[in-house]
Amino acid sequence: MxxxxxxxxxxxxxxxxxxxxxLASNLRWSWDRPTRELFTSIDPRIWDEGGHDPRRVLAEVxxxxxxxxxxxxxxxxxLTSVTAALDAYGSLPRWFQQGLADGRIxxxxxxxxxxxxxxxxxxxxxxxxxxxxxxxxxLGVLAGDHLKASSDLGVPLVAIGLFYxxxxxxxxxxxxxxxxxxxxxxxxxxxALDLCDGVRISVDLADQxxxxxxxxxxxxxxxxxxxxxxxxxxxxxxQLVTDRLYGGDVEHRLRQEILLGIGGVRALEALxxxxxxFHTNEGxxxxxxxxxxxxxMQRDGLTFPQALExxxxxxxxxxxxxVPAGIDQFPRELIERxxxxxxxxxxxxxxxxxxxGHRPQDEPDDRFNMAVMGMRLAERRNGVSALHGEVSREMxxxxxxxxxxxxxPVGHITNGVHGSTxxxxxxxxxxxxxxxxxxxxxxxxxxxxxxxxxxxxLWQAHRAAKVRLVEHVRERLRGSGLSLGRSPxxxxxxxxxxxxxxxxxCFARRFATYKRAALLLSQSxxxxxxxxxxxxxxxxxFAGKAHPADDNGKELIRQIVAFSHDLDVRTSxxxxxxxxxxxxxxxxxxxxxxxxxxxxxxxxxxxxGMKAVMNGAMHCSxxxxxxxxxxxxxxxxxxxxSGVDGPNGWAISSxxxxxxxxxxxxxxxxxxxxxxxxxxxxxxxxxxxxxxxRAWVAIMKESLRTLAPFVSAHRMVRDYVDGLYxxxxxxxxxxxxxxxxxxxxxxxxRSRLDASWHQVHVDDxxxxxxxxxxxxxxxxxxxxxxxxxxxxxVEVQLVAGRVGQSGELEDPIVVAMSDEGPTDDAHRTFxxxxxxxxxxxxxxxxxxxxxxxxxxxxxxxxxxxxxx
Numbered sequence: 001m002x003x004x005x006x007x008x009x010x011x012x013x014x015x016x017x018x019x020x021x022x023l024a025s026n027l028r029w030s031w032d033r034p035t036r037e038l039f040t041s042i043d044p045r046i047w048d049e050g051g052h053d054p055r056r057v058l059a060e061v062x063x064x065x066x067x068x069x070x071x072x073x074x075x076x077x078x079l080t081s082v083t084a085a086l087d088a089y090g091s092l093p094r095w096f097q098q099g100l101a102d103g104r105i106x107x108x109x110x111x112x113x114x115x116x117x118x119x120x121x122x123x124x125x126x127x128x129x130x131x132x133x134x135x136x137x138x139l140g141v142l143a144g145d146h147l148k149a150s151s152d153l154g155v156p157l158v159a160i161g162l163f164y165x166x167x168x169x170x171x172x173x174x175x176x177x178x179x180x181x182x183x184x185x186x187x188x189x190x191x192a193l194d195l196c197d198g199v200r201i202s203v204d205l206a207d208q209x210x211x212x213x214x215x216x217x218x219x220x221x222x223x224x225x226x227x228x229x230x231x232x233x234x235x236x237x238x239q240l241v242t243d244r245l246y247g248g249d250v251e252h253r254l255r256q257e258i259l260l261g262i263g264g265v266r267a268l269e270a271l272x273x274x275x276x277x278f279h280t281n282e283g284x285x286x287x288x289x290x291x292x293x294x295x296x297m298q299r300d301g302l303t304f305p306q307a308l309e310x311x312x313x314x315x316x317x318x319x320x321x322x323v324p325a326g327i328d329q330f331p332r333e334l335i336e337r338x339x340x341x342x343x344x345x346x347x348x349x350x351x352x353x354x355x356x357g358h359r360p361q362d363e364p365d366d367r368f369n370m371a372v373m374g375m376r377l378a379e380r381r382n383g384v385s386a387l388h389g390e391v392s393r394e395m396x397x398x399x400x401x402x403x404x405x406x407x408x409p410v411g412h413i414t415n416g417v418h419g420s421t422x423x424x425x426x427x428x429x430x431x432x433x434x435x436x437x438x439x440x441x442x443x444x445x446x447x448x449x450x451x452x453x454x455x456x457x458l459w460q461a462h463r464a465a466k467v468r469l470v471e472h473v474r475e476r477l478r479g480s481g482l483s484l485g486r487s488p489x490x491x492x493x494x495x496x497x498x499x500x501x502x503x504x505x506c507f508a509r510r511f512a513t514y515k516r517a518a519l520l521l522s523q524s525x526x527x528x529x530x531x532x533x534x535x536x537x538x539x540x541x542f543a544g545k546a547h548p549a550d551d552n553g554k555e556l557i558r559q560i561v562a563f564s565h566d567l568d569v570r571t572s573x574x575x576x577x578x579x580x581x582x583x584x585x586x587x588x589x590x591x592x593x594x595x596x597x598x599x600x601x602x603x604x605x606x607x608x609g610m611k612a613v614m615n616g617a618m619h620c621s622x623x624x625x626x627x628x629x630x631x632x633x634x635x636x637x638x639x640x641x642s643g644v645d646g647p648n649g650w651a652i653s654s655x656x657x658x659x660x661x662x663x664x665x666x667x668x669x670x671x672x673x674x675x676x677x678x679x680x681x682x683x684x685x686x687x688x689x690x691x692x693x694r695a696w697v698a699i700m701k702e703s704l705r706t707l708a709p710f711v712s713a714h715r716m717v718r719d720y721v722d723g724l725y726x727x728x729x730x731x732x733x734x735x736x737x738x739x740x741x742x743x744x745x746x747x748x749x750r751s752r753l754d755a756s757w758h759q760v761h762v763d764d765x766x767x768x769x770x771x772x773x774x775x776x777x778x779x780x781x782x783x784x785x786x787x788x789x790x791x792x793x794v795e796v797q798l799v800a801g802r803v804g805q806s807g808e809l810e811d812p813i814v815v816a817m818s819d820e821g822p823t824d825d826a827h828r829t830f831x832x833x834x835x836x837x838x839x840x841x842x843x844x845x846x847x848x849x850x851x852x853x854x855x856x857x858x859x860x861x862x863x864x865x866x867x868x
Contacts, residue, residue, distance in 0.1 A: 024054035094154030117276030122285035151220030177561030261287030283370030289377035314732030317378035402864035416716030459692035469590025596621035759787020
């Protein structure tokens, strides 16, 4: 029977233990080791069996045990210490506040652009801890690490997401290795969540009104608000809008994204949160821009173009997708059904709305592209690695016609990972001693000290995590077998599964086909030969989930599992089901090699490998995602004991020029096996029995020295603050001041450009073609027609560089040209000096771009007139 009414029952704690409830309610415990140790000590069994959840521990521990702890001076002393640390963490100035004080973070009129306001960070999923399962994989875990690092740094940021009553699916496998999904019911009242009493928001869903309540999770200093549609006020079909993450059909997905984007903005207003910057983590929350436009038009009386400029100024859009197929797109009929009312409120037609999600060449009936809208509604955009930035500029350069692909206004900030969440206790302690207690945000100079750490200490710290990995995997394998009905006797082999002294290679991630989890199986004879070498033992651990609708991904899992069932390899080649954050921690902490085999350039970033290298593992990957900018080659033996001149991992060759997919896979598998057979395995097993392999440890040190400061989420968030958040806040303030005077001026200027730009052209470029001396300059003049535009409304630019084989300018330099006055009624002369910086054949051209102090990048305005 179903309960007619329900209420929450909290455990009754002795008064001296009351701080435990506050500690359990702040998810800082998910990365603060002393707090985790405190809750573990209450009841280790409940801690382990309850998914490492302090709320579960307090709910299930016996009153007798609580009374015992209330009388335990040692426990009370530790409770006092941990509580004081939380208080200090939340109140003392941190990096952001210190930056304001010392001028590192710029201020305007003595105040930060973010002073009194916050960054609102929107994401469809957040991976904070396995105890709050509101994530599916890398995007959510990245979002969680972003919030944690923002908290550590004191960045004024709040987050907006959805609360999914079934979360993402739990994975189990059939006897033959086929993935099965189950969606557990989640009780928010049992989690580290607090209901925001009295806060209700509503959104229109095609003439139905959806009402959502709001839950708050506290992540250190950072609040996360989760919208929940599963309440009695909604009819049954609307209660299901937040049923599960990435579930349902395209209309269900659209409803979720309307609630996340539009409902999220309304939730911030209902909560009284003054957001200055809106950061959209992938396109799922992109409709937030439409709500902000509507609000500005109705509240402040702006026109649609003026509101659009005001919204764009304070918006940041991060794309994680390297292929068009991965972008959410909605058919016109759905957009019309759900947004015709919005369009009417804003006084625009449906075609105008559709244009926000269309490329220039799209027809009116083409699908509405959420990433295109994200690009159009944000003045600042970024990919998540250097290579992904290049891929994104290639994907979206057509949104800025006439702008060279390389200058498309899409930058990059490479992802990072939150060290305290992912680094093992032993390695964290070593870093404290060797690098400093601030190792998570320490610079390269501080990390140079890792080269002098004792080899044996580093090796033993890493080996301790490998022992835990083996124990955790054995426990999971045994549980999986028993759940399938196998007897304890049949599962006895698990006692011999894996060896903490064997070379351990892990592959754990989403099982999408482009990640090629089964690449090793393509040359099974070579794989079996490696596994059969008793003198140089090697073992592989696989884990990951395929999307429920991805049968190709499920087939990859089935192939891995089928191979692992072979009696000759089953103790050294395993697949561990139900990949989650707990299993991920074990794997990244205990791996010797983190294996990554994507089809380049389809891996936007790939943060799992970052977590592994922070634990002393080495990355072996195709040069894709973050690895493309971080790998440094060299001789495995070249660095001696310090490894300073050696490599920091291994790069698998990418046969991108080969069009045949099977031939490309064969070539790249050959490269992988060559690296394993001739470099990785011999280097790992180069030490004497029981001692640290010196050559291997040298590469470990170089990997840590060169990679740890870069892969940190603290570096990532600092990059966002300095490069995107503060500039976006300053621009938003500038455009909103004096009743949005700047937004009105910019909208008028853009309208003037749209109407007059066809009159702008470069009619003649003159340059002496005599041989020039390297290091000098060459004067260039151009006759330019500006039509109705004034000279101060444009910038004429000289573009110079080496001439390539196709006649294109390579590595061009852009120089502003000076106005030398009119030559006739229709033209003006502009002149500039081209620097002669390369020998060989050099070329020049001239272009005209708009000029406005209301935008940082003139190419942002999307108008370019080229000579010729």
